[in-house]
Amino acid sequence: MFYENFNVLIYGFLVWWVILLAFKRFPSSYPHNNTWKKDIFITFIQSVILFAVFQVIIYFQ
Numbered sequence: 001m002f003y004e005n006f007n008v009l010i011y012g013f014l015v016w017w018v019i020l021l022a023f024k025r026f027p028s029s030y031p032h033n034n035t036w037k038k039d040i041f042i043t044f045i046q047s048v049i050l051f052a053v054f055q056v057i058i059y060f061q
Helices: 006-025 036-059
Strands: none
Touching: 006 036
């Protein structure tokens, strides 16, 4: 694992999740309203993929 400890991983993940949720939730409410459940799930998956991509980039750096 490339992170200092587990807390850094969790805090970083939560920060990215909140950022992605904000960008997903606020601008996209005008065409149709997505449920909070769907938006939270989608941004969770995006955060997981983002952290996986970060690991690959760090590995091949």
